[in-house]
Amino acid sequence: MNDPGILLISHGNFEKDFLERLTSGVSSVYHLPVQVEESHLDLNEFYDPTRRQYDGNKLMKEIESIFFPQYIKKIGLFRVDLFIPILTYIFGQAALNGETGIASLYRLRNELYGMKKDEDLLLDRFQKVIVHELGHTFGLIHCYHPGCVMRSSTYVEDIDQKSYKLCTSCQAKIVNL
Numbered sequence: 001m002n003d004p005g006i007l008l009i010s011h012g013n014f015e016k017d018f019l020e021r022l023t024s025g026v027s028s029v030y031h032l033p034v035q036v037e038e039s040h041l042d043l044n045e046f047y048d049p050t051r052r053q054y055d056g057n058k059l060m061k062e063i064e065s066i067f068f069p070q071y072i073k074k075i076g077l078f079r080v081d082l083f084i085p086i087l088t089y090i091f092g093q094a095a096l097n098g099e100t101g102i103a104s105l106y107r108l109r110n111e112l113y114g115m116k117k118d119e120d121l122l123l124d125r126f127q128k129v130i131v132h133e134l135g136h137t138f139g140l141i142h143c144y145h146p147g148c149v150m151r152s153s154t155y156v157e158d159i160d161q162k163s164y165k166l167c168t169s170c171q172a173k174i175v176n177l
Helices: 016-030 056-065 119-137 156-160 168-173
Strands: 005-010 034-038 053-055 071-078 082-084 087-090 092-094 100-104
Touching: 005 016, 016 034, 016 119, 053 056, 056 071, 056 082, 056 092, 056 100, 071 119, 082 092, 092 119, 100 119, 119 156
Parallel strands: 005 034, 005 071, 053 082, 071 100
Antiparallel strands: 082 087, 092 100
16 A cells, blocks of 8 residues: 555454445545454443443554554444443544544444434444544544534434535645645
8 A cells, every 4th residue: 555544443343345445434524544444442441330341441452553554544343232331322533633533333223223224324324423523633522513423413313414515714734645
């Protein structure tokens, strides 16, 4: 790989087609090559039994410690329920102007809300979370444009209401990649 790009680090048996569609979508937003690497991280040490969730801050530090110099950004992909101490749950998180983020599809699944399984919707939501977290690594803060992927999302319905793309204002801020 000659051009610096984005690395998605898969933790949790994601289907090949699902990952290929994710990489294509992320690449179309940031105009950078996107690759996937599998990791076999033991998640037990990140589990908080009192919350029955996984500590997002600790997972972020772990992903940050994985050395891939050929990539400018890396996002850990998970299937588990994530939290940070000040929030009940998170879809993802990233270091502002940093290199690292995490995203989980756990709370993006329709089945969690008593609805019919929908793999296309799950992919769409997960892609938005990943693009959003990458935006933070590129220095973007939350946006107030209703359709922008950088708009804050507290609930899964918030994710459904926005695009997977950056608004023109946010796009202009990262144009000099």
